[in-house]
Amino acid sequence: MSKVTTLKLGKMKESGERIVALTAYDYPTALVLDGVGVDLILVGDSAANVVYGMKTTLTIGMEEMLYHTRAVAAGVKRALLIADMPFLSYQVSAGEAVANAGLFLKAGAEAVKIEGGRPVKEVVTRLVELGIPVMGHLGLTPQSVHRLGGYRLQAQTAADQEKLLADARLLEEAGCFSLVLEKIPAEVATRVTKELTIPTIGIGAGPGCDGQILVLHDMLGMFDNPPFKFVKRYADIAKAIRQAVRAYADDVRSGRFPDDQHSFHIDAGH
Ligand code: KIV
Numbered sequence: 001m002s003k004v005t006t007l008k009l010g011k012m013k014e015s016g017e018r019i020v021a022l023t024a025y026d027y028p029t030a031l032v033l034d035g036v037g038v039d040l041i042l043v044g045d046s047a048a049n050v051v052y053g054m055k056t057t058l059t060i061g062m063e064e065m066l067y068h069t070r071a072v073a074a075g076v077k078r079a080l081l082i083a084d085m086p087f088l089s090y091q092v093s094a095g096e097a098v099a100n101a102g103l104f105l106k107a108g109a110e111a112v113k114i115e116g117g118r119p120v121k122e123v124v125t126r127l128v129e130l131g132i133p134v135m136g137h138l139g140l141t142p143q144s145v146h147r148l149g150g151y152r153l154q155a156q157t158a159a160d161q162e163k164l165l166a167d168a169r170l171l172e173e174a175g176c177f178s179l180v181l182e183k184i185p186a187e188v189a190t191r192v193t194k195e196l197t198i199p200t201i202g203i204g205a206g207p208g209c210d211g212q213i214l215v216l217h218d219m220l221g222m223f224d225n226p227p228f229k230f231v232k233r234y235a236d237i238a239k240a241i242r243q244a245v246r247a248y249a250d251d252v253r254s255g256r257f258p259d260d261q262h263s264f265h266i267d268a269g270h
Pocket of ligand 1: 023034043044045046047084180187203213215
């Protein structure tokens with residue numbers, strides 16, 4: 001399987017080949033995702049929620065995001081590796097955005113993702129001019145959770161739908177190579193996908209997008225609380241971990257582990 005590039009993603013849209021995307025935050029999961037042929041791996045700022053237990057993505061910073069990007073980059077060979085730029089790392093000025101995006105590329109990312117429409121157009125233009133590929137993100141943009149009044153379905157009114165479409169066109173014009181559409185009606189995502197030449201990657205945006213992304217911990221069932229409507233659980237990893245840890249604890253407490261097979265002996269020719 002050949003290396004996934006931003007250009008290849010565009011070709012996949014043209015040929016109707018769906019793009020498979022997931023988040024990752026560490027080396028071992030990056031190895032697994034890359035090994036099974038996931039096309040796009042995002043070091044999401046959702047790390048705030050699923051790795052650090054923070055309530056929003058507003059409180060994660062450059063230091064943590066760079067740390068996770070380095071770890072994931074060590075395990076990725078084929079997938080396109082994208083790093084999420086955290087809150088306030090790209091909003092203050094284009095200059096700061098360039099410096100911070102550059103740090104992600106130095107950490108091993110091949111592109112960055114930023115949230116928002118018109119207000120980030122200038123930043124996108126500057127980054128792309130300097131050779132840094134940018135993925136956009138519209139719809140539910142978690143870094144704006146307080147302005148949006150929660151993690152609600154977006155683009156519900158005709159006016160909001162037109163605004164979203166206008167923002168999507170603007171981001172394409174500014175040079176984004178792809179666009180995440182989060183938690184919007186499927187019909188709206190399908191329309192945006194048809195109108196843009198760059199691939200859309202949906203999360204809670206229905207089947208009409210060019211690709212799909214989920215937060216890894218959500219689709220693996222790492223947390224016991226019921227998942228969002230748009231998350232399909234493909235495993236119950238929390239249950240598997242609990243079973244393994246209980247079996248280990250029982251073995252340790254009963255003296256079954258370590259047994260002979262897992263122990264060394266003097267002069268046994270190991
Ligand atoms: O932070 C993240 O994981 C994301 C995806 C949900 C698209 O932005």
